[in-house]
Every structure is written in structure tokens, then in C-alpha cells.
Amino acid sequence: MAVGYWHHTGKPQKNKFIGLAGAYHGDTTASMSVGYSELFHKPFVSMVFDVKTFPAPDAARAHHILPSPPAPAGGTASDVSSYVFPSEDPELNTALMSHCLTALDNLLTAQADQTAAIVIEPVMQGAAGMICQPPGFVKGVADLAKKHDVLLIADEVATGFGRTGKLLACGHDQVTPDILCLAKGITGGYLPLAATITTDAIEQAFTSEPDERPPKTLYHGHTYTGNPLACAAAIASLKLFDENNLLDHINQSAQLIQDKLVALRDHPFVSDIRQRGLMVGIELGKARQSDSGPDSFDFARRAGAQLCNAMLPQGLIIRPLGNTLVLMPAPAMDHETLEKMLDIVVATVADWRFDT
Ligand SMILES: *Cc1c(COP(=O)(O)O)cnc(C)c1O
Numbered sequence: 622m623a624v625g626y627w628h629h630t631g632k633p634q635k636n637k638f639i640g641l642a643g644a645y646h647g648d649t650t651a652s653m654s655v656g657y658s659e660l661f662h663k664p665f666v667s668m669v670f671d672v673k674t675f676p677a678p679d680a681a682r683a684h685h686i687l688p689s690p691p692a693p694a695g696g697t698a699s700d701v702s703s704y705v706f707p708s709e710d711p712e713l714n715t716a717l718m719s720h721c722l723t724a725l726d727n728l729l730t731a732q733a734d735q736t737a738a739i740v741i742e743p744v745m746q747g748a749a750g751m752i753c754q755p756p757g758f759v760k761g762v763a764d765l766a767k768k769h770d771v772l773l774i775a776d777e778v779a780t781g782f783g784r785t786g787k788l789l790a791c792g793h794d795q796v797t798p799d800i801l802c803l804a805k806g807i808t809g810g811y812l813p814l815a816a817t818i819t820t821d822a823i824e825q826a827f828t829s830e831p832d833e834r835p836p837k838t839l840y841h842g843h844t845y846t847g848n849p850l851a852c853a854a855a856i857a858s859l860k861l862f863d864e865n866n867l868l869d870h871i872n873q874s875a876q877l878i879q880d881k882l883v884a885l886r887d888h889p890f891v892s893d894i895r896q897r898g899l900m901v902g903i904e905l906g907k908a909r910q911s912d913s914g915p916d917s918f919d920f921a922r923r924a925g926a927q928l929c930n931a932m933l934p935q936g937l938i939i940r941p942l943g944n945t946l947v948l949m950p951a952p953a954m955d956h957e958t959l960e961k962m963l964d965i966v967v968a969t970v971a972d973w974r975f976d977t
Pocket residue numbers: 645646647648742747748776777778779780804815
């Protein structure tokens with residue numbers, strides 16, 4: 622749609638994309654290209670097209686991103702109680718944000734005239750390992766898109782419909798993207814449905830008179846476009862969203878999660894906790910054992926998977942992303958169930974004996 626927009630508005634050379642490092646956008650050829658991952662997509666590397674990326678403000682790995690990261694705000698081997706998680710270290714986040722946005726600005730200066738759009742997962746990158754962005758980052762990206770005359774595509778497939786505490790994650794920074802991708806939460810997950818929403822300006826570019834040749838119609842239909850059952854499920858789910866004041870409930874649940882996870886702050890092998898609403902990553906690592914930066918445990922030891930397996934017999938199924946435990950409770954989950962879930966997570970992590 623972004624490429625078609627520029628084609629129809631007389632700038633067909635604007636046909637490249639810029640992505641955010643570590644992004645996941647799905648598994649079609651184009652979405653693999655903007656979110657290329659060795660782990661997921663290696664067999665298809667011959668098919669993907671070239672996409673330039675800019676670094677994500679990944680605080681837990683800032684020492685790989687910043688040429689000279691600021692000294693950690695706290696917490697080395699002997700100093701557990703004053704430890705500040707990387708993702709909540711203000712100085713580190715300021716340095717990261719400035720570094721990442723400058724990199725994007727430079728990239729756009731070099732190739733905005735050939736670029737259709739920047740694609741991001743706003744506020745929190747899911748599959749990358751629950752990598753959150755400091756407040757203002759999405760606004761920074763949106764401002765640069767505007768400055769360089771490229772479109773902003775927000776992939777809110779994971780973050781949409783209240784997941785981060787606002788109806789849309791872009792709402793945290795009062796950003797309106799040019800193209801918005803929605804799926805997962807749109808039906809509460811009960812039937813498959815996705816929606817691509819755009820501005821009037823983009824819609825207009827695809828509008829032409831019936832006898833105009835070539836026509837400007839976007840001929841990208843799908844067999845199940847507008848499927849009535851899926852749409853009915855979405856409408857019913859969105860009705861419940863309103864009727865049950867789900868956004869309020871989500872924000873209460875988010876507070877409950879935050880309060881419960883305080884119990885893990887002093888754990889010597891919890892190196893970061895990243896939360897945006899009901900999207901949570903608990904990263905396991907040896908952060909406080911050395912001064913060399915919060916490197917994760919060696920992936921081969923599969924600490925994340927071991928912990929998730931230990932939670933199974935207690936009745937909890939969660940998944941890790943590498944060494945990051947992922948909590949994505951259903952937005953409508955009642956607080957009693959949520960507390961039970963958090964108690965299992967906290968107790969299992971607290972009791973776990975990592976060999977060092
Ligand atoms: C799940 C997910 C996708 C995949 O969407 P499909 O509709 O299954 O292709 C894309 N982007 C993000 C951010 C996701 O979390």
C-alpha cells in the first residue's frame with residue numbers, strides 16, 4: 622500500500638523500506654524482509670529484499686549499541702539492593718533514544734528519496750524479546766518520518782486493542798501512523814481477522830474514475846476479505862471491550878503485575894523486567910555478577926525454557942523468548958487468575974537454582 626501510494630502520487634522511486642532492528646512482522650516475503658531474523662527466516666534468505674534497519678533502544682544490550690554507554694545506574698556484584706534495571710535507567714534510555722533516532726535521521730538523509738515507509742512495532746517489540754521503547758521514541762520516529770516525507774507504518778498486531786494499556790500503543794505518544802496493522806486482539810483471538818487501516822490521504826491516492834486507465838484501485842483482495850463471521854466476532858469482542866471497561870481493567874491488571882514482580886527485583890539472576898501494560902518480559906541474566914554489562918545467560922543453557930518447563934506441573938503454560946520469560950495474560954483475565962499466574966512465576970523464579 623505504501624509503495625502503491627508513492628507510485629500513484631508520482632514518486633515511484635520511493636519503494637524501499639526502513640525497519641527497526643530485531644523486528645518481527647510476519648512471514649510473507651515482504652514482512653520477512655522488514656523483519657528478517659536468521660533464526661526464523663534463514664531458509665528463505667534468497668527471497669527477501671534488502672531493507673536497511675536502525676537500532677532499537679534495547680537497554681539490556683546497550684553496550685552492543687552505544688559506542689560509549691553511560692556507567693550502569695547501579696547494581697554490580699556486591700550491590701544488589703541499588704540495582705536499577707537497564708530498561709528503567711533514565712540516563713541510559715536518553716542516550717539510547719538519541720543514538721537510535723540519530724541513526725534513523727542519517728539513514729533517511731541518505732535514502733528518503735527512495736523510501737516508501739518506516740515500519741515499526743511501537744512501544745514494545747514482541748518476538749525480538751519484549752524489547753520496550755522509552756516514552757517519546759515513537760513520537761521521535763513519527764517526527765522523522767514527517768521531516769523526510771516517508772510514511773510511517775505501525776505494526777500493532779501484538780500491541781493493539783489495549784495490550785499496552787492504551788487502545789493503541791501509538792496513543793502513548795499521541796502518534797497517528799499513516800498505515801496501521803491490526804490483528805490478534807481485534808477478535809479477542811476467537812476467529813482470525815486482520816485489518817489494515819490508513820489515512821484519507823492514502824485512500825484518496827487509490828481512488829480513480831471507472832474509465833481511468835490504468836485504474837488506481839488496490840487490487841489486493843483476499844479470499845476471506847470481510848469474512849462476516851470473523852467480523853461479527855470482532856464486533857462482539859469490541860462491544861465487550863466497551864461494556865466491561867476493559868481498558869480500566871487492563872490498567873488495574875498491569876498495576877497488579879508490577880506490584881507482584883517487585884518480589885523479583887532483588888533476584889541475582891533477573892537482569893531486567895520490561896513491562897508495558899499486559900506485555901511483560903522478565904530477562905534472566907548475570908547482570909549483577911560482573912561489570913561487563915548485562916549479558917544474558919548463554920542461550921544454549923536454555924534457562925528460559927527450563928523455567929517454563931518447571932511452571933508446567935503447577936498449571937501454568939508460558940513461553941520464553943531465549944532467556945526472557947514472556948507474560949501476555951488475556952486482557953479480560955480476572956484478577957484472581959492473574960494473581961495465581963504471577964504467584965507461580967515469582968515462586969518458580971525465586972526458587973530456581975541456576976548453576977553459575
Ligand atoms: C503475530 C505478529 C505478526 C504476524 O501477523 P500475521 O497476521 O500472522 O502475519 C506480525 N507482527 C507482529 C508484531 C506480531 O506480533
